[in-house]
Amino acid sequence: MEAGFLREWKVKPGDYVQRGDIIAEVETQKGIIDIEVFDEGIIGELVIKEDDKVPVGTLMTYIHTSEKEVEKEPELVREESKMTAVQVKEPVKQMREPVTAPVHRIRASPLAKRIAAEKGIDISKVRGSGPEGAVIREDIEKAVQEKVTQPHKEIPPPIAEEIAPPSVSVQSYTENIRMAVAAAMSRSNREIPHYYLQTKVDMTAALTWLTEANRQRSSKDRLLPAVLLLKAVAKALTDVPDLNGWWENGLQRKKDIHIGFVVSLRTGGVIVPAIHHVDEKSPDELMKMLSDIIPRARALKLRSSELADSTITVTSLGEGAVETVYGVIYPPQVALVGFGGITEEPWAENGMVGVRPVMTVTLAADHRATDGNIGNQFLTALKQHLKQPEQL
Numbered sequence: 001m002e003a004g005f006l007r008e009w010k011v012k013p014g015d016y017v018q019r020g021d022i023i024a025e026v027e028t029q030k031g032i033i034d035i036e037v038f039d040e041g042i043i044g045e046l047v048i049k050e051d052d053k054v055p056v057g058t059l060m061t062y063i064h065t066s067e068k069e070v071e072k073e074p075e076l077v078r079e080e081s082k083m084t085a086v087q088v089k090e091p092v093k094q095m096r097e098p099v100t101a102p103v104h105r106i107r108a109s110p111l112a113k114r115i116a117a118e119k120g121i122d123i124s125k126v127r128g129s130g131p132e133g134a135v136i137r138e139d140i141e142k143a144v145q146e147k148v149t150q151p152h153k154e155i156p157p158p159i160a161e162e163i164a165p166p167s168v169s170v171q172s173y174t175e176n177i178r179m180a181v182a183a184a185m186s187r188s189n190r191e192i193p194h195y196y197l198q199t200k201v202d203m204t205a206a207l208t209w210l211t212e213a214n215r216q217r218s219s220k221d222r223l224l225p226a227v228l229l230l231k232a233v234a235k236a237l238t239d240v241p242d243l244n245g246w247w248e249n250g251l252q253r254k255k256d257i258h259i260g261f262v263v264s265l266r267t268g269g270v271i272v273p274a275i276h277h278v279d280e281k282s283p284d285e286l287m288k289m290l291s292d293i294i295p296r297a298r299a300l301k302l303r304s305s306e307l308a309d310s311t312i313t314v315t316s317l318g319e320g321a322v323e324t325v326y327g328v329i330y331p332p333q334v335a336l337v338g339f340g341g342i343t344e345e346p347w348a349e350n351g352m353v354g355v356r357p358v359m360t361v362t363l364a365a366d367h368r369a370t371d372g373n374i375g376n377q378f379l380t381a382l383k384q385h386l387k388q389p390e391q392l
Contacts, residue, residue, distance in 0.1 A: 003055045004028045006048045008111040008137065015043045017063065022303075024060065025111055025137070032111070034303045041065040050109070108135035115140045177269040185328050192247075192329050193367040197375045201383050202349070203342055203357045209389035213283075226316055227286045229339055230259055231392040233314055234279040236382040242370050243363075243378050244311045246332035251369040260310030260330065261290070263297040272330065273297045274310040283392065317341050324360045334366035337382070 005027040017023060017037050024035040044062030048054055108116075108123055112135045116123040119140065126143045128135040206228050214222045234257050237244040245253040257279045260272040273293050278286065296302055313330050316339040323343055327336035340360040347356035361382060365375050385392060 003053055004033075005053050006050055006060070007032060007114075008050060008109045009046055011043045011046075011061075013043055013045060017041065017043060026304075032300065033307065034301070035060075036303050036305055037063060038305075039063050039065065050111075107133060109137065111137050112140050116143075119144050177265070177271060181269065184330060188328050188331050192331060194329060194364050195367045195372060195375065196326055196362060196364055197372065197379055198324065198360055198362040199379045199383055200345075201359050201361055201386050202347055203359050203386065206386050206389045207342075207357055221284070221287070223283055223287050224290070225342075226261070226290060227283045228386065228389055228392060229316055230261070230275060230278050230286055230314060231281075231283060232382050232385040233259060233312070233337055235385045235392065236378050237312065238279055239381040240374060240378040242374050243335040243365060245334055245369065246311070247334050247366055247369050248332055251334065254311040256309075256311065258309040258311045260313040260333075261293075262313065262315040263294055265298055271297050271300075271302075271307075272310065272313055273302050273306040274308075276305075276309065312337065315339070324362060326362055327364045329364055329366055334369040335378075336364045338362040338364070 006024060007027050008025045009023070010025070011017060011021075011023045018040050019038055021037055022034045023037055023043070026033050026035055041063040042065075044064050046061050048058065048060050107128060107130075109130065113123060115121075115137060116126070116135075121140055121143050123135055123140070126135050126139050129139055130136040206225070210223060210225060210228065217223070237257050241253055242251065244257055245251055256277060258274040258276050259278045260274050262270050262272050264270050273296075275286065275289055275293065281289065293302075293306065310330070310333060312333055313327070313336045315325060315327050315336065317325050319341060323340045325338035325340050327338045329336050338361070340362075342357050342359045344355050345358040347354055347358060361379060363375050363379055
């Protein structure tokens with residue numbers, strides 16, 4: 001994408017934030033994305049206004065981590081927004097009691113107004129929990145759940161502080177996602193010299209282990225085969241780290257293993273959220289992460305890091321699917337691993353022939369970053385890890 005809309009600020013100047021806090025919501029081609037911060041400090045000037053359309057890479061706000069940084073903030077900051085030295089040295093989150101809005105005006109964020117309009121919610125009846133009693137997105141979503149609507153009575157719209165932007169339909173998001181995918185894949189085919197390798201894996205040991213492990217779990221906590229596939233990829237990347245990285249003026253190897261997992265959307269198209277630190281997670285932890293991120297991906301409610309951090313992509317066609325999938329690398333990554341469906345095939349081993357559950361695994365890799373020898377080492381390691389599921 002080239003530009004997005006800032007739909008709602010979650011902070012104001014002077015607020016203290018920590019790593020992982022959500023500070024804003026941005027509307028992109030992939031829906032409303034939560035923007036998180038990766039530093040700790042105090043919010044300075046809010047450079048961008050809500051509902052502004054801005055190019056990717058535009059400065060949004062300042063986060064001050066020292067008194068000197070506050071002093072260097074541009075004079076554009078309003079006097080009442082400047083922080084004192086005490087606030088910088090001893091930052092404390094400001095807790096504000098909700099204040100009832102005046103009768104003649106409704107305090108609400110633009111995003112809350114837009115969602116209320118889409119869902120038919122009378123925003124004047126919603127109790128705000130935001131700063132100074134403002135109605136925020138969470139309040140509208142709660143009202144939707146409680147069915148706080150008045151469908152039988154026409155109520156003139158309240159006088160709002162800002163006019164809400166026109167709503168965007170799910171279908172529009174789907175079309176935008178397809179356009180985004182088309183742009184990325186066109187760039188991939190244009191810039192990346194792909195090479196492909198494939199191998200077949202006897203999944204008997206993996207499926208046997210999975211069946212045994214699920215016997216000890218409730219139906220709610222059962223593990224899916226995707227968990228073993230992700231763990232095996234992470235283990236293989238530890239053995240062959242050259243495939244875990246980005247191509248940015250040369251191969252930039254990444255220390256952390258964040259696997260992008262392809263999720264198909266019910267309305268069409270795909271989205272690829274990142275599963276963070278897969279190598280450090282147990283199968284049960286990975287299953288919880290998948291159970292959380294897949295529904296959010298399909299609802300287009302992902303964090304910015306979940307769309308930007310992937311160091312490699314995995315696509316799995318699942319049960320009953322075709323046997324082989326050849327992927328297209330998502331730049332700036334340098335590899336994609338594809339898992340086909342598991343099928344019963346004749347299998348020869350130690351001079352004996354039998355029928356085994358077999359899965360075809362493919363690797364699409366960037367020939368600028370690696371070569372067939374590296375790819376062969378990776379697939380060999382991946383195959384070995386899937387044959388020893390108890391060590392995952």
